[in-house]
Amino acid sequence: MTTLAKGLAVLGAFDKKRPTMTLSQAAQAVDLSRATARRVLRTLTKLGYVEQNGTQFSLSPRILQLGFAFLSTQNWIERALPLMRGLSERMHESCSAAILEGTDVVYVARVPTARIMSVAISVGTRLPAFHSSMGRVMLGFLDEAEIWRRLNSVSLAPLTPSSITDPQGLFDRIRADHEQGFSIVDEELERGLRSIAVAVVDQTGEARGALNLSTHTTRTTRNEMRDLFLPMLKTTAAQIFMPASAEPSS
Amino acid sequence: MTTLAKGLAVLGAFDKKRPTMTLSQAAQAVDLSRATARRVLRTLTKLGYVEQNGTQFSLSPRILQLGFAFLSTQNWIERALPLMRGLSERMHESCSAAILEGTDVVYVARVPTARIMSVAISVGTRLPAFHSSMGRVMLGFLDEAEIWRRLNSVSLAPLTPSSITDPQGLFDRIRADHEQGFSIVDEELERGLRSIAVAVVDQTGEARGALNLSTHTTRTTRNEMRDLFLPMLKTTAAQIFMPASAEPSS
DNA sequence: AACGAGTTGTTCGATAATCGAACACAAGTT
DNA sequence: AACTTGTGTTCGATTATCGAACAACTCGTT
Known part of the structure; x- marks a missing residue:
């Protein structure tokens, strides 16, 4: 399931050093084509894990849910x-x-x-x-x-x-x-x-x-x-x- | 990118109520076929976000990284x-x-x-x-x-x-x-x-x-x-x- | 021991999604 | 005005994904 791996890689690419990224930056960071990176970021945005304003993408607080789901288990x-x-x-x-x-x-x-x-x-x-x-x-x-x-x-x-x-x-x-x-x-x-x-x-x-x-x-x-x-x-x-x-x- | 959505849905299905799940339970919880659920769980396991012992799957502390990546941004x-x-x-x-x-x-x-x-x-x-x-x-x-x-x-x-x-x-x-x-x-x-x-x-x-x-x-x-x-x-x-x-x- | 119920693991052809090159477009720069 | 650097979008070829079906396994029960 390469798509899933790519999506999680993009999520993981956000960092203290890189709190926001443009489409191209994300593509480069995870080594994807721009087209692919765009598709990934679009679905992540639709799912609420990523926010976009203008050309900048950033993590949404939504992903805290995933982390704390673990703590609650x-x-x-x-x-x-x-x-x-x-x-x-x-x-x-x-x-x-x-x-x-x-x-x-x-x-x-x-x-x-x-x-x-x-x-x-x-x-x-x-x-x-x-x-x-x-x-x-x-x-x-x-x-x-x-x-x-x-x-x-x-x-x-x-x-x-x-x-x-x-x-x-x-x-x-x-x-x-x-x-x-x-x-x-x-x-x-x-x-x-x-x-x-x-x-x-x-x-x-x-x-x-x-x-x-x-x-x-x-x-x-x-x-x-x-x-x-x-x-x-x-x-x-x-x-x-x-x-x-x-x-x-x- | 339906695969990505499914993967994140599976991750999100783990809960305080359901700290561990079998393959079938996960499939049922997210409404996937067992074959698909298995593929998803396998890749999540390979990526380190999910752990498997026996037939039970559970979240790995790895996903805390995602949540705290947000906090650090x-x-x-x-x-x-x-x-x-x-x-x-x-x-x-x-x-x-x-x-x-x-x-x-x-x-x-x-x-x-x-x-x-x-x-x-x-x-x-x-x-x-x-x-x-x-x-x-x-x-x-x-x-x-x-x-x-x-x-x-x-x-x-x-x-x-x-x-x-x-x-x-x-x-x-x-x-x-x-x-x-x-x-x-x-x-x-x-x-x-x-x-x-x-x-x-x-x-x-x-x-x-x-x-x-x-x-x-x-x-x-x-x-x-x-x-x-x-x-x-x-x-x-x-x-x-x-x-x-x-x-x-x- | 044989059986059924419930589970996981695995295969494979049909299907559907993904891919990336190419182009259009916008904005700022030289 | 040409150039750079970015995004948005299309489309046929490619590739991954799908799910039904079957094998194999574990338990209780009869």
């Missing part, structure tokens, strides 16, 4: 939110939930306290999985071959001086974190940022996501994280798929 | 967020930003304080525009014919005893709110909820979105809202498209 997220709020209040730290997609961590729920990261994190934000605590926790649930495949498919440019960039080192770290049941990542994503994460596991033992608490390195030590944060974080994560709150296993 | 949102945070801190109330899509208001940014609404509002949440303060403010920027068209395309079931359900009454209210430059909505969406909104207008005079402050009816009166909240709300909204922060008019 993950119904553990809305169960997690109140638990996360409680956790954040007790610990006085930001609490987030994320899922793994490829080599990215995608935030799906967030309870912020003070803003500690320079880039504002919100639902939908993507961060490199190998350098984030939630990413490592979720990667640990994959089999070894899969971990290596993803390791090899991503560039491990150091984001801070503390970033682990050695593939074997990362692999070992992921396995070790999986063994111990949690992951603490120190300043690998951004200086001064320290976070601890555990997996959100469903009844079948599959990792559906991860939960973390993040803080500033000057505020909490690694040991405090393990001794104070970890127990409650584990309890919270475990409650999400507690049999008490039965659900039709989405 | 609206670059006034990230300029608005720090301003909204400041506003929320000063007023001690939740502050939200939304855009209008059809007859829905879609939240695109949010700074929550205490949770006052029963349904948790987050980015991506949709509410009926005619019964929300932000919706009325944005509807006021449309011409009369367009307002009527949208009025007629939606069912105005009362959500609370205070909801305005008379079309003419709603129309008049929207025009009046547009005249005065803001909208206060009292308990029409939910009991105890009072909110005030103003439009976010760009340099060309177009309404790009709306900003609101919401509170509980017992905490702030209508007059206090107008006297205390409105001036700062207007100032904040005006700052978003201030020429100081120049941008390539997305």
Whole structure:
């Protein structure tokens, strides 16, 4: 179904760098003939996913529906939110939930306290999985071959001086974190940022996501994280798929 | 381009009610032959927008990228967020930003304080525009014919005893709110909820979105809202498209 | 074990949609 | 006035899509 692929490619071509495009620009961006690009944009416009004023095409808010349809299918997220709020209040730290997609961590729920990261994190934000605590926790649930495949498919440019960039080192770290049941990542994503994460596991033992608490390195030590944060974080994560709150296993 | 339309229809068929579907269910939901549905789902899977395990198909986090591509094209949102945070801190109330899509208001940014609404509002949440303060403010920027068209395309079931359900009454209210430059909505969406909104207008005079402050009816009166909240709300909204922060008019 | 009901997977010729080159047109530029 | 760069539109050739039909599989039930 090449037409479908082309249409989605055009949708995906809109970007922060290219918020609006003319017909020709879109054709060039996705490598289509102008005639084809025009047909694609016309149907996307008719379906309401793209807006046209003048010669400029831009995304319509309509496509948010698609994205949030996904969030609404993950119904553990809305169960997690109140638990996360409680956790954040007790610990006085930001609490987030994320899922793994490829080599990215995608935030799906967030309870912020003070803003500690320079880039504002919100639902939908993507961060490199190998350098984030939630990413490592979720990667640990994959089999070894899969971990290596993803390791090899991503560039491990150091984001801070503390970033682990050695593939074997990362692999070992992921396995070790999986063994111990949690992951603490120190300043690998951004200086001064320290976070601890555990997996959100469903009844079948599959990792559906991860939960973390993040803080500033000057505020909490690694040991405090393990001794104070970890127990409650584990309890919270475990409650999400507690049999008490039965659900039709989405 | 019927194929593209079918593909997007299938994507849109996934829902909170139907988080996973078999091939046949998808075919039935979108009214396609099973052969076609299978082709669609196969290409969607190959493109990474859909995941298959066993006979069950489900949405992949990949499609979040599409939705957030839109958010990232609206670059006034990230300029608005720090301003909204400041506003929320000063007023001690939740502050939200939304855009209008059809007859829905879609939240695109949010700074929550205490949770006052029963349904948790987050980015991506949709509410009926005619019964929300932000919706009325944005509807006021449309011409009369367009307002009527949208009025007629939606069912105005009362959500609370205070909801305005008379079309003419709603129309008049929207025009009046547009005249005065803001909208206060009292308990029409939910009991105890009072909110005030103003439009976010760009340099060309177009309404790009709306900003609101919401509170509980017992905490702030209508007059206090107008006297205390409105001036700062207007100032904040005006700052978003201030020429100081120049941008390539997305 | 045989059966029917319900499902997915796959094939193939007929059909219908898509393709792109070519041209018309508009607007701004040299 | 010719040129550049863009969109809009047509049309026959090409190609992808369609759906009926059949194979294969999994469950319960008899």
